[in-house]
Amino acid sequence: MDFSTVMLPYGDEWRLHRKIFQHAFRAESEARNREVYLKRVRTLLANLLDAPAEFELHLKRSVMYLSESLVLIVMFQLCGIKHHGPCIRL
Numbered sequence: 001m002d003f004s005t006v007m008l009p010y011g012d013e014w015r016l017h018r019k020i021f022q023h024a025f026r027a028e029s030e031a032r033n034r035e036v037y038l039k040r041v042r043t044l045l046a047n048l049l050d051a052p053a054e055f056e057l058h059l060k061r062s063v064m065y066l067s068e069s070l071v072l073i074v075m076f077q078l079c080g081i082k083h084h085g086p087c088i089r090l
Helices: 012-024 027-032 034-050 052-079
Strands: none
Touching: 027 034, 034 052
């Protein structure tokens, strides 16, 4: 597990990971990403209304989509790319 932040020894790579986490999970970032969270939750609720028997599948997909969205948002913010631009829709 070379990529796990938890298992990294203190050093340059650990400091880089910490910087990314600090940037991605501060209060301002969470407020700015609220639209993405709401979109994913609304999709989950709509899917549950359409097919409640498939609850487990809907939940797994929603968690996966939200996780992927958050990773993309963090990476775009680090690169200075706007994730609400004309080419990127989360």
